[in-house]
Amino acid sequence: MRSKHLAAEKKASGSRYTALRSRRLPASALLDKRAVLAAIVLAAAIILMVLFSAGIGTMRIHPLDVLKVFAGQGQEVHKTVVFQFRLPRIALSLLVGASLAASGAIVQGMIRNPLASPDLVGITNGAAVAATSLIALTGGAASVRWLPLAAICGAAAAALLIYVLAWKRGVTPLRLVLVGIGLSSALSAITSVMVIASPLRIAGQALVWLTGSVYGAAWSGVLTLLPWTAAGLALAFVLARQVSAQQLGDDIAVGLGSRLQLQRLALLALSVALAGSAVALAGGIAFIGLMAPHMARRLVGPAFGAALPVAALCGGLLMLAADLAARTVFMPTEIPAGVFTAAIGAPFFIYLLRRRRSSP
Amino acid sequence: MTKLTASNLSLAYGRQLIIDNLDFAVPEGRITVLIGANGSGKSTLLRALARLMKPEAGAVLLDGKDIAHTSTKEVARKLAMLPQGPVAPEGITVLQLVKQGRYPYQSWLQQWSEADERAVRAALEATGMTPLAERPVDALSGGQRQRAWIAMTLAQGTATVLLDEPTTYLDLTHQIEILDLLYTLNEREGRTVVMVLHDMNLACRYAHHLVAVKDRGIYAQGAPGDIVNAELIRNVFELDAHIIPDPLYGTPLCIPASQARRAQERQAAVPVHA
Numbered sequence: 353m354r355s356k357h358l359a360a361e362k363k364a365s366g367s368r369y370t371a372l373r374s375r376r377l378p379a380s381a382l383l384d385k386r387a388v389l390a391a392i393v394l395a396a397a398i399i400l401m402v403l404f405s406a407g408i409g410t411m412r413i414h415p416l417d418v419l420k421v422f423a424g425q426g427q428e429v430h431k432t433v434v435f436q437f438r439l440p441r442i443a444l445s446l447l448v449g450a451s452l453a454a455s456g457a458i459v460q461g462m463i464r465n466p467l468a469s470p471d472l473v474g475i476t477n478g479a480a481v482a483a484t485s486l487i488a489l490t491g492g493a494a495s496v497r498w499l500p501l502a503a504i505c506g507a508a509a510a511a512l513l514i515y516v517l518a519w520k521r522g523v524t525p526l527r528l529v530l531v532g533i534g535l536s537s538a539l540s541a542i543t544s545v546m547v548i549a550s551p552l553r554i555a556g557q558a559l560v561w562l563t564g565s566v567y568g569a570a571w572s573g574v575l576t577l578l579p580w581t582a583a584g585l586a587l588a589f590v591l592a593r594q595v596s597a598q599q600l601g602d603d604i605a606v607g608l609g610s611r612l613q614l615q616r617l618a619l620l621a622l623s624v625a626l627a628g629s630a631v632a633l634a635g636g637i638a639f640i641g642l643m644a645p646h647m648a649r650r651l652v653g654p655a656f657g658a659a660l661p662v663a664a665l666c667g668g669l670l671m672l673a674a675d676l677a678a679r680t681v682f683m684p685t686e687i688p689a690g691v692f693t694a695a696i697g698a699p700f701f702i703y704l705l706r707r708r709r710s711s712p
Numbered sequence: 713m714t715k716l717t718a719s720n721l722s723l724a725y726g727r728q729l730i731i732d733n734l735d736f737a738v739p740e741g742r743i744t745v746l747i748g749a750n751g752s753g754k755s756t757l758l759r760a761l762a763r764l765m766k767p768e769a770g771a772v773l774l775d776g777k778d779i780a781h782t783s784t785k786e787v788a789r790k791l792a793m794l795p796q797g798p799v800a801p802e803g804i805t806v807l808q809l810v811k812q813g814r815y816p817y818q819s820w821l822q823q824w825s826e827a828d829e830r831a832v833r834a835a836l837e838a839t840g841m842t843p844l845a846e847r848p849v850d851a852l853s854g855g856q857r858q859r860a861w862i863a864m865t866l867a868q869g870t871a872t873v874l875l876d877e878p879t880t881y882l883d884l885t886h887q888i889e890i891l892d893l894l895y896t897l898n899e900r901e902g903r904t905v906v907m908v909l910h911d912m913n914l915a916c917r918y919a920h921h922l923v924a925v926k927d928r929g930i931y932a933q934g935a936p937g938d939i940v941n942a943e944l945i946r947n948v949f950e951l952d953a954h955i956i957p958d959p960l961y962g963t964p965l966c967i968p969a970s971q972a973r974r975a976q977e978r979q980a981a982v983p984v985h986a
């Protein structure tokens with residue numbers, strides 16, 4: 353859609369929105385200016401955070417020097433540190449955070465519960481069983497190459513199993529949640545057994561994976577995840593209308609003409625692809641899929657077309673901050689980033705629970 | 713105009729048959745009210761008319777076509793349904809909710825056409841929600857909230873609107889307000905309204921066509937003045953009642969007799985037009 357085809361109308365209903373209509377194509381959209389503003393502010397925050405984050409570490413580089421490196425100037429040693437070591441990690445953090453957030457936003461919209469997260473449909477626990485099994489059975493280094501593949505297969509298998517078990521002339525959000533909780537706890541028990549039964553060194557490796565981190569990220573990892581995140585976010589944007597309809601409840605969605613079960617299956621598959629690929633590369637990062645969509649709804653409301661991009665940006669920012677903390681708080685010792693997402697996420701979850709209980 | 717009919721319709725939950733072999737035609741351009749005891753199957757019937765429930769046997773026909781074999785979007789352009797007690801997503805504004813009513817006309821490319829804008833504006837106006845358009849639905853009173861949902865169904869731009877107990881949980885003032893709103897819509901725009909109501913007297917006042925549901929089928933149907941009498945109340949609700957004319961509109965008014973208060977406590981008949 354080229355901009356000269358678009359006619360922006362200021363008179364649209366309410367000051368918060370601008371209607372965009374093409375004169376030639378049957379294309380139109382209602383732009384939520386508040387969401388655009390939120391996205392711009394978040395993107396600016398991410399850029400600042402990247403400049404800052406790329407300069408911090410055992411070798412400190414001034415943000416302005418980082419800027420020079422990005423511009424292709426600056427010292428060779430700075431270039432090496434930024435491009436080889438820090439930037440891949442930063443880029444992977446952003447992709448992982450955005451994917452988990454988008455997945456969480458889809459699951460929360462589909463299940464109509466702000467306390468839901470990709471964990472609920474078995475994605476994290478399925479990936480965890482597969483990953484720890486691989487680590488425990490093959491032991492050590494040989495498994496690392498196959499870890500992402502095992503993890504995403506585990507995530508998909510668990511989600512599929514939950515979907516099939518929840519099916520009874522269609523799948524309802526409630527049955528999905530109930531089956532999801534049951535299967536997730538069974539899977540997490542299996543994971544625990546795997547870890548406990550392993551030798552200490554192997555168990556340590558498994559635990560780091562379970563906590564989640566982007567330690568040692570390389571460009572190859574970034575390039576592996578990038579197509580998943582990009583395609584996943586694009587598809588989520590295309591399906592945004594369906595999520596908005598499903599948020600109103602099954603009866604109303606069908607009444608509005610939504611093909612509920614088909615769309616629910618597509619959305620579930622999409623959330624598995626998004627979160628599963630992120631977990632495959634970064635392990636069991638917790639709570640971003642819960643927190644980021646919630647922050648987005650607080651900023652721009654629940655309309656999914658607006659909440660989705662904002663949630664993805666929030667998720668990227670959160671993950672970036674968590675990894676910065678992971679690298680720097682106990683420097684030179686590294687802590688898995690998942691420790692920090694959990695450290696903020698767990699109290700946040702309790703806050704949400706309490707807030708919901710006090711409201712009618 | 714659209715024609716909505718049920719033909720040999722049977723509805724069931726599992727083995728439990730709720731509606732048995734029902735034939736029914738919704739009168740076009742009129743207000744039809746379903747009444748009946750709790751659990752008699754009014755909601756079930758309404759859900760089936762809105763293709764929210766698959767028939768066990770028979771069919772619901774919309775303009776002569778089986779609703780189950782018509783594209784759900786096509787149905788959504790002719791028929792809107794407001795279920796009982798809908799819950800809005802946290803933080804959604806009235807405008808965002810009402811916009812959802814345009815779903816059946818939208819595609820990924822065409823998300824906010826001029827027709828969409830006009831329909832949403834008209835729906836907000838008709839329900840008196842224009843000043844509240846930017847407010848979150850969960851911050852509204854019960855009556856305003858229900859009006860927001862009705863605005864969403866109106867934005868759908870359908871000739872037929874089905875509503876399941878649109879006045880439940882509202883105080884008397886807001887019950888009248890909602891029913892007046894629906895009555896006006898029917899008068900002005902000629903929309904066909906089918907709704908379930910609990911209050912027998914309000915049902916008689918607002919219905920052109922009253923349908924009493926009992927024993928898996930329709931016990932009686934017709935204009936309230938023609939069909940409502942003590943016998944109908946006794947058979948449909950298992951209640952003894954006196955029927956007098958509503959002093960304001962002349963529609964049947966149902967005065968239920970109590971079990972606990974004895975007959976001799978009753979007053980001698982008081983003239984109604986005091």
Ligand SMILES: Nc1ncnc2c1ncn2[C@@H]1O[C@H](COP(=O)(O)OP(=O)(O)O)[C@@H](O)[C@H]1O
Nearest residue numbers: 725728730748749750751752753754755756757
């Ligand atoms: N989802 C359901 N599953 C099983 N039985 C149901 C369900 N919904 C309603 N019923 C039963 O169907 C009967 C009719 O219910 P309903 O149509 O809701 O009655 P009404 O609206 O007239 O009060 C009741 O006996 C009720 O218990």
Ligand SMILES: [Mg+2]
Nearest residue numbers: 754755756908
């Ligand atoms: Mg009912």
